[in-house]
Amino acid sequence: MSWLGLVVAGAAVLLLVSAVLPWVKVTLQADGLTSGAAHSLDRSFNGFEGAVGWGYLTLVCALAAGALGVLGAVLRNGRLVGAATIPGLLGLLSVGLAATRLDSAKSTVLDGQPRALPPVVRVLLGKQLHASLDIGWFVALLMTLVIIGVGVAAFAAAVGRSSGPVRQPPLPRQ
Helix, strand or coil, X not given: CHHHHHHHHHHHHHHHHHCCCEEEEEEEEEEEEECCEEEEEEEEEECCCCCCCCHHHHHHHHHHHHHHHHHHHHHCCXXXXXXXXXXXXXXXHHXXXXXXXXXXXXHXXXXXXXXXXXXXXXXXXXXXXXXXXXXXHHHHHHHHHHHHHHHHHHHHHHXXXXXXXXXXCCCCCC
């Protein structure tokens, strides 16, 4: 049973790393804005930056899941490893909420442009911006799913082992 706790702890460490990787990437392909030249603008946001902002909750969930995984591995307690499912579900919620904030990442890029831009140009730039999920978001999603899956498996194994058939003592011979 201890190896399931180590799997949860390893996934929690990777979830910690994914919080600093880029979660959202905003690109601008501006063809024809200047004479014959194509310009591109790339801006990436990790889980802690203002446009995404749900990396802190993911970080706390990763720390909690890792602690429960290590504690469950050391104590050989599958129910503790199974309890890591709760922070895993909260981490999944934070990753999902970050995916809904793609438009705020686009507006953050637009707000970073010089204010001297005419409103018509800002609207045209806004239509050319494309926001997409980046590698850190996908790693965070995968690690939260691993934490949830392994936690449920560890809990099911621990409950299944403890609720086995009860051995009755043999009847005395007469």
